[in-house]
Amino acid sequence: MMFQQSSRSLLDASKKSSSFRWTSSVGRTFSSRSPQDWVTTEETDDPSIAILKMNRAPANTLSLEMCTEISKAIKELESNKKTQAVILTSSLPTIFSAGLDLTELHNPDKDRLPAFWGAFQQLYFDLYGSRLATIGAINGHAPAAGCMLALSCDYRIMSKGNIGLNESKLGICAPPWLGQQFIDTIGLRKAELALNMGTLFDTKAALDIGLIDEIVGEDDVMDVAKTRASQWVAIPAPARVACKELTRGRQLNELKENRKQDVDHFCSFVNQEAMQRNLGFYFEQLAKRKK
Numbered sequence: 474m475m476f477q478q479s480s481r482s483l484l485d486a487s488k489k490s491s492s493f494r495w496t497s498s499v500g501r502t503f504s505s506r507s508p509q510d511w512v513t514t515e516e517t518d519d520p521s522i523a524i525l526k527m528n529r530a531p532a533n534t535l536s537l538e539m540c541t542e543i544s545k546a547i548k549e550l551e552s553n554k555k556t557q558a559v560i561l562t563s564s565l566p567t568i569f570s571a572g573l574d575l576t577e578l579h580n581p582d583k584d585r586l587p588a589f590w591g592a593f594q595q596l597y598f599d600l601y602g603s604r605l606a607t608i609g610a611i612n613g614h615a616p617a618a619g620c621m622l623a624l625s626c627d628y629r630i631m632s633k634g635n636i637g638l639n640e641s642k643l644g645i646c647a648p649p650w651l652g653q654q655f656i657d658t659i660g661l662r663k664a665e666l667a668l669n670m671g672t673l674f675d676t677k678a679a680l681d682i683g684l685i686d687e688i689v690g691e692d693d694v695m696d697v698a699k700t701r702a703s704q705w706v707a708i709p710a711p712a713r714v715a716c717k718e719l720t721r722g723r724q725l726n727e728l729k730e731n732r733k734q735d736v737d738h739f740c741s742f743v744n745q746e747a748m749q750r751n752l753g754f755y756f757e758q759l760a761k762r763k764k
């Protein structure tokens with residue numbers, strides 16, 4: 474790993490508190506196969522390129538365990554010297570990732586909340602700072618932390634869905650480091666407008682503002698992703714890693730140095746009554762939407 478971070482205590486805590494079936498505060502039951510199946514890695518016909526698929530139906534939301542599983546998969550791929558690139562994608566038909574699992578934020582378990590945020594920070598370190606060339610094959614919606622997954626990749630192709638940081642619509646604001654990633658990608662003024670309005674961009678608008686690099690047809694996503702991965706892998710690895718350090722090192726180190734404060738800030742922010750009211754309201758709207 475290029476930007477190795479230590480998070481043992483938080484991740485150890487996360488293991489203790491893992492639960493894989495629970496009823497949310499608005500009464501919906503989430504169940505799934507075990508977290509080990511939520512993320513799978515596949516080989517391609519090029520041994521230097523791997524695929525990392527998110528399989529957590531219904532929306533690939535990022536719970537503590539989901540963040541941990543993605544981080545684990547990235548580290549495993551990095552531990553194989555032959556692997557030089559990873560394609561991050563979703564096995565769900567219309568959703569890349571719906572962002573943070575709101576059941577973690579709404580009426581949170583006070584002991585689990587810091588571990589959850591620590592696992593999300595770790596995922597940012599592991600993906601944004603990976604030694605691998607990372608290609609985001611965004612094959613569906615990618616709001617909020619789903620957009621963070623995309624922004625953390627080196628190159629983004631997208632076939633359908635909406636992408637952006639819509640946190641303001643939930644009555645919250647993206648954490649500073651995610652906001653900075655967004656600003657660094659599309660520029661301050663565009664980010665300022667989009668963050669305030671909570672704008673989600675369709676593929677064309679996302680391409681226009683530079684949030685994604687390419688629009689691809691639904692059936693072409695994996696072929697194009699492999700082609701782009703090959704192009705990135707063709708650049709000598711030390712050069713790629715040095716470029717990444719140049720463009721991302723400062724932001725990664727800043728959070729690394731302020732990790733504990735960021736967790737404390739997040740927890741006190743989320744635990745505010747007004748924040749919980751907003752989240753509860755948003756969550757209920759989400760559940761009612763289909764009906």
Ligand SMILES: CC/C=C\C/C=C\CCC/C=C/CC(=O)SCCNC(=O)CCNC(=O)[C@H](O)C(C)(C)COP(=O)(O)OP(=O)(O)OC[C@H]1O[C@@H](n2cnc3c(N)ncnc32)[C@H](O)[C@@H]1OP(=O)(O)O
Pocket residue numbers: 501531532534567568570571572573574575576614616617618619639640643645646647648649738739742759760762763
């Ligand atoms: C100054 C302040 C500084 C610091 C503050 C610090 C920290 C605060 C930072 C908080 C950061 C937050 C980042 C986030 O990621 S918040 C999450 C944001 N995500 C969303 O808003 C997406 C919500 N989902 C959707 O809009 C739609 O689901 C989507 C468009 C993605 C897909 O629509 P579709 O119609 O295809 O599917 P749905 O039927 O809506 O969804 C399927 C089921 O999944 C459930 N779901 C969806 N998203 C979430 C989620 N994020 N969390 C939990 N559950 C989710 C949805 O309710 C459906 O459930 P069922 O009805 O099938 O039970």
